[in-house]
Amino acid sequence: MSEEDEEVLCEEPSPTCDPHQNGIDKFIVCQEELMALFAICPACCEKSDSRIVQQEGTFVKIEQVCACGYQRFWQNQPILNRNMPTCNLLLSGAIHFSGCLATQTLRMMTLFGLQCISASTFFHHSGLAERAGQEF
Known part of the structure; x- marks a missing residue:
């Protein structure tokens, strides 16, 4: 269904028709592709280490650590x-x-x-x- 079709279907206000009713869209992302985003340090552009430190249902928290001293935690x-x-x-x-x-x-x-x-x-x-x- 195109965005134009969604606009036509949503002409009348309806809570079940709003594609953004939960505030933001959600996406299915493969773990390998997600972890690739944390393979390079944003501070020095060298290879960095990353690992999943917490997972609970749909929730994932990733730690990224680099030899240059850069460290961050990211959650989805x-x-x-x-x-x-x-x-x-x-x-x-x-x-x-x-x-x-x-x-x-x-x-x-x-x-x-x-x-x-x-x-x-x-x-x-x-x-x-x-x-x-x-x-x-």
Whole structure:
């Protein structure tokens, strides 16, 4: 579907039609290509070392270290309070509000090789939403 088609479909305001409703677009990126971005030091342009230091569902944090003394940490998404990766929560919400079965959706993502949340994380997020709804 082209951008022109999306504009035609979105003439009437609708929360399900906005392609940017979660604030930003998300992309599938292969690990090898992601790590290639950290192979060269931005300070001295020499080869640097990088490694994944944390991975939780859709979240990944990378450390880059160079012999010149340059060091940085990069993460692919913001963290909400209580150390919850934003996209992990958004994925749970998308599964819930789409009406799809969580176990089948997460199994499909796993078979595709996508890093995703576990079924227990999905049900934990669902429980948090239910408890929050009871407080109102």
